[in-house]
Amino acid sequence: xxxxxxxxxxxxxxxxxxxxxxxxxxxxxxxxxxxxxxxxxxxxxxxxxxxxxxxxxxxxxxxxxxxxxxxxxxxxxxxxxxxxxxxxxxxxxxxxxxxxxxxxxxxxxxxxxxxxxxxxxxxxxxxxxxxxxxxxxxxxxxxxxxxxxxxxxxxxxxxxxxxxxxxxxxxxxxxxxxxxxxxxxxxxxxxxxxxxxxxxxxxxxxxxxxxxxxxxxxxxxxxxxxxxxxxxxxxxxxxxxxxxxxxxxxxxxxxxxxxxxxxxxxxxxxxxxxxxxxxxxxxxxxxxxxxxxxxx
Numbered sequence: 203x204x205x206x207x208x209x210x211x212x213x214x215x216x217x218x219x220x221x222x223x224x225x226x227x228x229x230x231x232x233x234x235x236x237x238x239x240x241x242x243x244x245x246x247x248x249x250x251x252x253x254x255x256x257x258x259x260x261x262x263x264x265x266x267x268x269x270x271x272x273x274x275x276x277x278x279x280x281x282x283x284x285x286x287x288x289x290x291x292x293x294x295x296x297x298x299x300x301x302x303x304x305x306x307x308x309x310x311x312x313x314x315x316x317x318x319x320x321x322x323x324x325x326x327x328x329x330x331x332x333x334x335x336x337x338x339x340x341x342x343x344x345x346x347x348x349x350x351x352x353x354x355x356x357x358x359x360x361x362x363x364x365x366x367x368x369x370x371x372x373x374x375x376x377x378x379x380x381x382x383x384x385x386x387x388x389x390x391x392x393x394x395x396x397x398x399x400x401x402x403x404x405x406x407x408x409x410x411x412x413x414x415x416x417x418x419x420x421x422x423x424x425x426x427x428x429x430x431x432x433x434x435x436x437x438x439x440x441x442x443x444x445x446x447x448x449x450x451x452x453x454x455x456x457x458x459x460x461x462x463x464x465x466x467x468x469x470x471x472x473x474x475x476x477x478x479x480x481x482x483x484x485x486x487x488x489x490x491x492x493x494x495x496x497x498x
Contacts, residue, residue, distance in 0.1 A: 226258035236301040237263040248301050266301035270362060273312075275319050277370070280327035282335055289370040290327065292343075294319060294350060300358025307357045315354065322349045332371065339366050 231237055231250030239246050239254075240262045249263070256263060277291045296315070298304045308314050326345045327335060335342065343364045351361040370376075 223258050227256050229254040229256060229263065234267060234269045236266045236268060238266055238301050238305045239263050245302060245306060264305050266298055266304055268298055268301070270295055270297045273315065273319075275316065275323065277368075278320050278323055280324045282327055282332045283329055284331050286332040286375065287372055288327070288332070288335065289368075290323060290366060291368055292319075292323065292346070292364060292366040294346070294361060294365075295363040296350075296354065296359050296361050298358060299360050303356070303358030311357065311359070315359075318353050319346075319350060322346060322353075325349070332375070336369060336371065339369075342366060 229237060231252060231254050233251045235250060237249040237254055239249050239256065241257070241260055272293055272295050274293050275291060277289045279287060279289055281287055304311060323346065326342060326349065330338075330342065343366055347361050347364040350364065354361055
């Protein structure tokens with residue numbers, strides 16, 4: 203019975219040893235990771251992705267993540283070129299390009315990167331005036347990325363982007379900026395109001411101009427129409443006079459000499475009825491009487 207117990211214990215020990223051996227010998231590496239393998243303390247390169255076999259006790263593997271990482275640098279106090287104290291925080295993105303170098307060249311990449319980032323931030327801010335720090339974030343981001351990339355390149359790491367999140371100037375400068383912003387808003391409101399007044403005046407003047415033009419055009423058309431009407435009326439009156447004269451002339455040609463003489467007599471009779479004492483007879487009257495007497 204005791205031998206059976208000893209045998210079971212031996213089998214369990216062997217099984218546990220095999221399990222530990224296999225657990226240390228077989229590694230499954232994801233696509234976004236690599237294993238930097240050290241054999242008896244000497245780096246033999248990277249392994250992965252997929253199934254990786256290691257020699258337990260002899261081999262030691264260090265995982266390296268190849269995905270882009272983001273790190274936050276909390277608020278750091280920096281002095282600008284014009285001796286203004288500001289607080290700045292930013293985030294930066296990096297990606298491991300060479301897993302072996304990232305393990306061999308730096309002991310604690312996270313701590314080294316954070317210390318290097320804060321030092322670089324102070325160096326960059328120290329060479330820029332406060333107004334430029336507040337207005338040229340993109341330029342500062344580019345400078346920080348370039349400086350950080352120069353340092354991390356030898357670690358096999360690429361700094362892909364740097365973004366400043368917040369810049370807090372001193373209180374007195376912040377109050378001055380607030381007053382300046384308020385004055386700028388008032389100035390813009392006044393300018394906008396004056397522009398609106400000017401546009402309104404221009405629109406009113408333009409409307410009056412168009413109204414005057416239309417009124418003058420209407421008066422011009424009315425005068426033209428009136429003149430044309432008067433012209434047509436004069437033409438019609440002249441045509442009427444012409445027709446009347448033609449009819450009178452035609453009727454006069456049909457009147458004989460005796461009729462004319464009788465008309466003279468009627469005229470003399472009318473003269474005789476008047477109060478006048480002197481009468482003047484034209485020469486044609488005597489000739490008419492002679493013709494009338496001869497005919498009678």
